[in-house]
Amino acid sequence: MGIFVLDGGFFTTVQDLGRWGVQKDGVPVSGVMDDFASRLANFLVGNEANEAVLEITMLGPTLRFEIGTVVAICGGEFSGKLNDQSVPLWQPFMVQPGDILAIGACRIGYRGYVAVSGGLHVPLLMNSRSTYTKAAIGGFYGRPLQKDDELSLRPAPCLPEWQPSWGIAFSIRQYINSQEKVIRAVEGPDFHTFTKESIEHFFTEVYEVTTQSDRMGYRLRGQKLQRSVDQEIVSEAVTFGTVQVPASGDPIVLMADRQTTGGYPRIAQVLAVDLPILAQARPGDRIRFQPSSWQEAQRLYIQREREMMYSRAIICQKWREINGANRFKL
Known part of the structure; x- marks a missing residue:
């Protein structure tokens, strides 16, 4: 019931x-x-x-x-x-x-x-x-x-x-409100196998979320990306926010229902703190990738988690005032 x-x-x-x-x-x-x-x-x-x-x-x-x-x-x-x-x-x-x-x-x-x-x-x-x-x-x-x-x-x-x-x-x-969403990303394992022009395009051009996007991945439309080398990629682990580039040249950002491994080259990895922004993008919304660093990714992640725990503590206090009991182990 x-x-x-x-x-x-x-x-x-x-x-x-x-x-x-x-x-x-x-x-x-x-x-x-x-x-x-x-x-x-x-x-x-x-x-x-x-x-x-x-x-x-x-x-x-x-x-x-x-x-x-x-x-x-x-x-x-x-x-x-x-x-x-x-x-x-x-x-x-x-x-x-x-x-x-x-x-x-x-x-x-x-x-x-x-x-x-x-x-x-x-x-x-x-x-x-x-x-x-x-x-x-x-x-x-x-x-x-x-x-x-x-x-x-x-x-x-x-x-x-x-x-x-x-x-x-x-x-x-x-973070939900903008139709053009700025998404920070760090270099992926195969970043340097792309042409200089493609790397520049990736971080300067606007990409559109297509209707072929779902919980497994967001397929983007925009400036096509090309690699500077012609070699096969061994399937390796991928995660939420991994940006893959198939032969079509259109990036795919892997989402919550992603596969466990992938064989497409990985040009970038979206910062964890920006995944909620990406999750709220709908078909037709525009994505602009902004370069970041692993150090900044770690700093921003720690900052967000501290803010989340602060919000949790404030909410817990509100419930204490109503219920007169401590529901959480803070």
Whole structure:
């Protein structure tokens, strides 16, 4: 007993932070595309960062709640209504048994995350609840949600007696807003096998996200890239944000459902802190790559994690004030 799906939306799946540790067996990591938004959504409802959430794409689902709980929606600017009343984004709100949450179209960005206090009760598969639809494994029967599905919920740790009136500051959400997204990247293992002109093009030209993009990879359209050497590439490990260049010359940025290894030359690697920006790009959006360094990538990653833990501590304090108890080990 938990959530009854009245409409599954365009592409709604159960995801957590990924299925790590089994890439050696050929199993993709999967997990959320935008871990920044999903983690904050979980914190807002009193969950730990890795609780399973609903990842919604472009058009959200319509859900009827069978029990009372706390919900938060983070990510892209989706329209949302609870019993025909608008609900805030990036802020926790209460739902009661019988309430209907309808999440409409995304106005800005592309993906949103629905976190429910306690988390979704779906089976663990290889220590993850993430859905990998290409193999039909994980999540809710390995597929997107459909009409008449029923999701069970785990016990909710946070059930306040009044609606919370706090949330995430608008300034923190600004990474979603631009249609031309600046994505920082470092040199990939095969960077120096590309021509000087191609390297210059990669870091100066604008690329467009094509309609052939999905959770596995973003196919980009723009200035074609060429290599200065003609040699085969041995398949090697790839990760979230690896930029590959196939024979067509059009870059592909690997995303959450990426394969575990790849044989295309790797011109660049997107910085981890910019992956949420990329995850919110929709077909037609423009991407401009900006050169960075491994030192800057590490510094920015540490800075973001500190800011994330600071946000978590502030949210935890808010829940303490409501519940009168310490829910987290800080």
